[in-house]
Amino acid sequence: MTPGPRGPQAFTQDTAQVLAVDKKTKHLRYLPAGEGNGEMEPGVTWRGYVAQGMLLCPEPDCGLPFGRVVAGGGRRHHFAHRPGEGEHDAGTGPETLWHLSAKDVLARWAASQPSLAGWTLHLDDAPITLPDGWRRPDVLAVSPDGVKVAFEVQYSALTGTDWKARHDFYFKAGVVDIWLFAHHGPQWRAATARQLRRAELVWRDPDWAATVQLSGLHQTMLQHGVIPLWLDPTTQTIGTATTRVHAAHTSPDARLGEDAAYTLPPRRAFPACHIAADPLEQCDVDLAARELLTPTRRVHCKERDRFQADEQVAQERAARVRAQLHVQQEERTRRRRAAEQEKRRAIAAQVAEEQAEREKREHEELRRKEEERAAFEARQKMPLTQQFPPMFGQEPPSPPKPPWWKPWQRIARS
Template sequence: MAVDGKSGQPHYLPDKQGNDEMVPGVTWRARLAEGMLLCPIPGCGPFGRVVAGGARRHHFAHPAGEGDHDRGTGPETLWHLSAKDVLRRWAQNHPSLADWTLHIDDTPITMPDGWRRPDVLAVAPDTNAKVAFEVQYSPLTGTDWKARHDFYAAAGVVDIWLFAHHGPQWRPATAAQRWRRDLTRSDPDWVATIQLSGLHQKMLQHGVIPLWLDPTAQMVGTATAHFHPAPSLSGERLGEDTAYSLPPRRTFPACHVAADALHQCRVDLANGELLTPARRVQREQHQRFLVDEQAAHEQAARIRARIHAEQQERTRLRREAQQERRRVTAAQAAAEQAERDKREQEKRRRTEDERACAEARQRMPLSEQFPPLFKQDPPPAKRPWWRSWQREI
């Protein structure tokens, strides 16, 4: 990157184009020869040449023996300076921050327990509102970030963190990390799938969405993921159109990065964040998700109520069937008992009749009790004695 000596605008040398024209009719080398492409390091002079050969990326360089600051700065510091300059120019031209006062590395925020000097500090003219932009290119732990975030919150300053689009804050996700239902779907506006470090997960834990800044393309990346609703009570799985683009959960190992132009972003003081178009979509999707979730809960409640009513109806029918079976069983038992009582009464009656008959027979004479079995003629009358001597003729 080089800074225009007249306008102060940054110029980025595209790779493999060091021998081409900067603008129609003017080459990069010709502009350098005029001394109008300055080094972005404060206090440094113009670049002296364009390195456009070999395997290295085409870039600006100082003449031999000049620009010794390169030993102590390196490409990361140049990127950092470029990012701060891009943020400053964006804030100066943004309508919502047009009247704000901008400070670049020159205004510390002091508290009783210490002080912090943000990379870019925007101060409102009529209120005490302050926005601190931190461009993080070097490694940072989640614990250190939390301490800085709490410091800014205690000072009443909105802190917006932007990470580098290369280096330790930008590590592409592995194949195993990509194999998640939340990450398998791709979108044209999602430029990459990036690992979520402990720092990023710490930010998500406290409701801060990680952002990345590419000063060359002046693009801002927003951490996002593709969420699918859980299956309904009936086991039905909803289709792809019911998925939501939401911030990743803090337990995710990786996330998608949705890219948006910096000029389309604005500072949301109410929520304390840089509102990118992707973040705006996330908010809308979150509201839709809440509405759909409420509708799903109501539908689930209706399903549970219907299931409960059906269970109660089955219970009632089962109880009625049991009562009917008990009634039929009782009726059958009563009928069987009545039949047994009837047979018992009949048996007692027969027994009593037999006893009465036996008693009656006992009172009868033996001749009546035991009548002769056969009828006999009466015995013949005895002949008188005076006839015994008469011969029978």
Template structure:
């Protein structure tokens, strides 16, 4: 279910007040006759509570009492006008109390009543038995009593825990493991105010995953250590606004830089997914409680936002697969090109080595030829010398025997002529 489809479902019914605004409207009252809680539906303050009995008339008779701890006073009027949600109110000067005090807050009580009404009307839980704070889950190491427990005819159990007070991640993990050992599907819902609701700071809202906005995202809240522990164990935090009967799902829009080691998405796309456990804040995607289902296989409350998460996760995985296949093709192409370049380089090197070897062989042949020529010349010279030595002197020096001997040298002019005796 995409975002457009979720908007269509949300806008198909009557106009709902904006969720998760920390509205303090009192929507529950105790019927003085039956001692049962009465829930005032949104926009029905001027209508009938029962056939022939209006909400205003029942309040005017003093038959609807305040369920707040240590109060019990009858409501004085029904506020049914303006932009606020229709609700009950005391007369001026009466019922001055804080709905967030006492052993059980009014909003905790309202949230449990809203869950019971939803479970009783849900088609998937039609044959289930509902228990409100009266049936414990027992194990040898101890017991726990969920706020709302739904038991199927075959013994399956779903525990709804509405957490308004502070809780550490370690304690939540211990309770979550307890329900898992007992075979109970535990669904945790947090309050829309108090210690479980801290608005994101301006600095946190400037983070990349929170810059993306959607009209269906009601608010931006901080993720405490408890919420990050839940994310670490695969549980997406949910919030409940009982005044509007809306479920808030932790949501972010992420543009993943790395889908897997060494891989990167080619498309510059963003995906609507649950926050990562390292994120300090997230958006709240508001969905009507009536559009939610219990996913027993995934052991969670399946909201429309969670359906979007799953579709986006599948889309991300498909994109990752496409990107990985594309990267594999590119790597194969690069590998082929590299192998071709290597082959050409080796062929060129071999050709170069062959040319060098041929040139060296030619040079060697030329050297050998010159050496042979030199040897032949020396041999000829040696043979000629030996033959010349074996010849008689007349043949060795023919000019010396063919010419007359030269006349005696003439004495110098300064020497006197010697007289002959």
């Protein structure tokens, strides 16, 4: 997942002095890593040249010749003064030693780049002017047909607003601006323990050099599509802002696998990022993308394509799932509506049956009353002899004979 070899000392904030001014040519000499005991030129060793006093300290306020080459132990090979001489801090002076070193390293790299062959290089001596102001980049490369690439090495503090103004200035001037930040100072703050607990920072490649905070300046750059880069002139490496993220659609179980993670630039909401270090010699300028294309950025592009392809597959899968769920929901809705309609039909049939039964009973009751009324009216129209035939068919019975004692009772009273 990580491109190319990594220098073990990259972005360790090493203060070793690896640049010296050649007393003969007045140019800076760079001491490659591990070459302190080797030859500077055929037949001329670094130690011998230093012993002759031909390599001077590039610190603006110093200028004394280096007394020795330190090429032992675990530290990076570097120049050093004799004891008691050249006691100074590399960060003093109007321009820091590291800023001078970074510009020299960039100029040497640009001069050796095949893609920049034939380009004119300017080191702090070619301002770019517009009607509303001017800017002088640290290193400016100009092609024979007028294409300009400006390299800005930012060591001091800078706000996002100021960076945006400078970025817009270069864009208006038609200049490709590439920004590189220092590996120490205000542009380099190690990530906190709380930030390291974020899911994007837990996943880390063992070869990544460090994990740093993303300041407001870096957030502004990310907002405008510019990936922050850092330069370590001591090891001549470029650090690319990187994170290891998971897609939003990935299930928690799948996130445990390495294949589920993507190596991508940080998003604007991320408070910190990993630094993936690449040798400067393996980097190139991408004029179309207006950026310094590092091996890590090439990985980003591949991972972005893989991420987008996986996202497309996931979206299509999600669309199919949604379609299936929609079909199932429609089927459930159809069944529910059919059941509700069947229930309503059953209730309507029961109500109709009860209504019919009630109407039948009412009809029977009405018919019975009609028959009774018709029979009553018919009897009213008939003669009494027909209405009551027993009463008119024979003589009325004689009164009963009084008992034998009744006459005696009448005699006694009289």
